[in-house]
Amino acid sequence: MSGSVVKAAQPSRGERSRAGSLTFVLCSVPSDSHMWNLVALQLLIEEMGHRVVNLGACTSVPLVIETSRAERPHCVVVSTVNGLGCIDGAGLITALRAEPDLATLPVVIGGKLGLRGTSDTDPTSELRQLGYDGVFPVAESAEKALAGFRAFVAATLERAR
């Protein structure tokens, strides 16, 4: 398994990890098969100068836990766009927070988190209460979600220094 994890991170064809850069584990939720969001986010994080371990689509909860232990990332980024982010994203954070060694690991979630586009009730506060350190729904505006995420990365970098 770890071989495939490393392999998934290899095609990052961008910069190598530099001193002072952060490590991100990028994943989705078990029910979400979308991939372009993960490809684009990997480039976005790499272009900010950081290292990405990209687990790809349909990531199981045990795989995220295992990779979080093996890679000791500065942050886990959950990206989901199939509209089940509320259900599946809730399950993932509850499982992560139940592991004592991962209870304080920064974890953020973003994407399309509800099925009905903008008419869903905003899931942000619920997901935050369950333990996410940042929630970036694109329902309102993708630009705003990405700006929020970039600000979070900058703040994480600040704390890591």
Added chain:
Amino acid sequence: MTVEHAPFSAFVAARQHTNTLIVQPRMGFSDPAVMRRGLLAVRAAGVPAVGTVTLDSFTRQGEHDRAAMAREADVELNGYALVAMGEERTSRMLAGIGGPDFPVQVRHGSPRPEQIFRTMLAAGVEATEGGPVSYCLPYSRVPLRESIRAWSQATRLLARQADQGVRCHLETFGGCMLGQLCPPSLLIAISVLECLFFAEHGITSMSASYAQQYCPEQDAEALGALRLLCAEYLPGVNWHVVLYTFMGLYPQSPGGARELLRQSARLAVRTGTERLIVKTVAEAHRIPTIEENVEALLLAHRTAEAEQLTPEPADGRGTEVYQQSRTLIDAVLALAPSVAKALPIAFERGVLDVPYCLHPDNRNEARCALGPDGRLEWCETGRMPLQAAARHRGPTSLEALLADLEFHRRRLDPLPR
């Protein structure tokens, strides 16, 4: 004894004679009453159409307990939870709907489809789709070899139904892969290879797929190549071609969404494509309603009626897409005595390599980009037996990738004021 057509193929063949494009939605609802209403609305639309039952993503992942729990709690899912609903409720949901003039197809996305197929057959549906590569690499983390094993068993199950006089139809999803930014030659090679896989497991009625990309001329060449290759590689098989309206980032404006759908309907008619699976005005935003699905079917039908078939294109064997597709297919077939054995070796060695696909069994060394006219070009072909386009672009930047992914939005959505 003459070979009987599968009802799905017979329906398609009857429309082929009159050059009528068959249209089909991607519709799926978790509430059985809404699913039934949707199918009835499609049937009542008054156009030659196939009904669709698209399954939810819990069912796709084999998480039937979670699908059942969600339904019990009245949580809406992104499709019909076929296995959780079971054969009896599904039979009731479908009662009196399907028939020789209105076939129903189950669309799912599963790398392990046997249980889905069993429930579907028990509920009286004999048409479905997918494939061991196309429902594994882009849609799961299931190892490719496992998906191929599961699809071998499940495909044999469909083929065995012929013993009871039930002829199943199977469509490959190979012409889609990640939905966009995959050069046509690779889509066509995977589409034909999955059809060969189906034939190897006893299926005699199938459809080969291709998803609309960015450049109508390139798409027409691709569909021409797909027809030629099906004719060459699938003798004795009843096949037709299905086109998917663009499967990537879809225009967000109603006008842009309709225009891209119209372009796909024209492309289908010009190339003699038999069936079109449509997209709706809601595509970029949420799960479309029944009404939005029906509106899309009517628009596609009317557009198709107004378009003329281009008679026999120039020699399709001369196009680059035909040559590249053929090279890939032959390179894979040379790896092992069966397609089921050849496919995993092909991905291991990088003879097939899907650009940007993050599945652990895909090498992910190939890259492609859009040329100025919207033609998809290889930038890097990894270990595939193909030449990359002369222009080497270097590593993909986020900006360039997003520009390519959003090509149709930039082209068809009005500029924000």
